[in-house]
Amino acid sequence: MAGLVLLGLRVVLACGGDIMRILILGGSYDHPGGVEAFCERSKEALESRYDIRVRHITTNTAYLSLKKLPKYFRGVADLIACRKEKPDCVWLQYVNLPDLSYILIARVLGFRVMVTPHLGSNWKSQSRPLLRKLSGAILSKAHMIALISTTQEQEVNLPDSVPRTLIRTFLPQAILTASPAQTDDRPPVIQLIHSSRLSEGKGSFLVIEIAAKLKEAGYPFYLRIAGGADQETFARLRGMISDHGLADHVEVLGRLGVDAHAAHLRSSDLLVHPSRVDSYPLIVLEAMACSALTVCMELAGARNMVENYGGHIVSQENAVTEATEWILNQTLSDIRNAAQRASIGVRRDYDWDNCATALEAALRECVGKGLLKSSVIKACAE
Known part of the structure; x- marks a missing residue:
């Protein structure tokens, strides 16, 4: 009827x-x-x-x-x-x-x-x-x-x-309609991701510096970098990866389709997003919906998201050091548990x-x- x-x-x-x-x-x-x-x-x-x-x-x-x-x-x-x-x-x-x-x-x-x-x-x-x-x-x-x-x-x-x-x-329907990500299925090494329109303003090069400091500290991790950019930006990113000896730790994926992007977010533990230009970064909410916590640079919109759902804010002046120190001081289980809680709230509200x-x-x-x-x-x- x-x-x-x-x-x-x-x-x-x-x-x-x-x-x-x-x-x-x-x-x-x-x-x-x-x-x-x-x-x-x-x-x-x-x-x-x-x-x-x-x-x-x-x-x-x-x-x-x-x-x-x-x-x-x-x-x-x-x-x-x-x-x-x-x-x-x-x-x-x-x-x-x-x-x-x-x-x-x-x-x-x-x-x-x-x-x-x-x-x-x-x-x-x-x-x-x-x-x-x-x-x-x-x-x-x-x-x-x-x-x-x-x-x-x-x-x-x-x-x-x-x-x-x-x-x-x-947020993408592919994220919201899929079952919540199961963090128990992820590797025992923290899975990092940086996803944006790759550029200086989006913090893409700072992410490589953070990865270099993690490597220096002997911290096990794997970082994926997703997003489009011009050839000059890609060349600079790959040059930095080579200079810091990060080839075994960092993978540059390029621009991804919606489903592939969602899959990589769902397999990640932490989004590293030291962007100086995002007023209200959509990628942060997408990552949280996929059970990935976020480290963001101090901006009003990013702080609002972190205060509502979880994650960590770093200053614009000392983003690399603060992000590195915070990651080193977290246990993988703490990050994954906080990410699961964030996922529930974001999926409900959005x-x-x-x-x-x-x-x-x-x-x-x-x-x-x-x-x-x-x-x-x-x-x-x-």
Whole structure:
């Protein structure tokens, strides 16, 4: 009976003309990372709500240069072409100052605009006074700001005139739907992993220095490095590994697919993530969901995660020494037990249905459509 009611509701929604149309703006496909994954997962989660239709357009603002301007203008042209579709809400992912230009364009086109920041206090648009003031002025033109962490209140110049709401980020379904990782199946030597868009800012070279100090201390470990990078970065990483004699201890995996990435996280005990640039590092939550604890550099978002679920924070000034000393002072069983506890909390809080419900509520509030028909559908189905 419940199945028939659910089918009937789907038909009513499909034919009733009250579909909410969302346009997600953000990301650059030639620089895949956390924001791009967030856009893809948000689209998938929203489309599962039956009465929502979603389109995603990349803004192509990552590492913007004269050479890359044509891709940026292509994104602008795609947005302008959406006048015919008339989306109910344009949801912009704000990573850098050029992204904010899309707010002004969307407002000129008459669209409702919700903005989600994906940056912190150390990014140029927030750390430089003139740019910080400019970003706040442009953000004031949005209709709503949806934060993925309360710590962004401390880091980003958010105009008081714009309503704010809290949503959650989306972790990979491959991680959340799989059974919790069994740490008893792992080797008796600690399994370390560093996973990011490999770069100086992400702490990729600091990880090699930490590995070198662990080797000097005679501490047994195995480190995997996952993520994409340019050839110069890969060459520098491999050069450091060779110089420190770490070939038997460190493996460079390169960029991984979702399933392979999840598998490596599930086989790891500790994520080493000394990033200086992540406002709210998604990889930390992914690792915790896979029963891997985390060592992070001092940033508001990372500290919030560690305080909520476990792990360790090191200073930006002395990250290598502090991370090494902390690892040396932990037993493997302590790390694995703490990681199991973290996994329970993250999996509970970041369940996709909970995250999708919070996001839909924010979008409907921005649009002015308060009825959560997806919740009605779920109730009838149950």
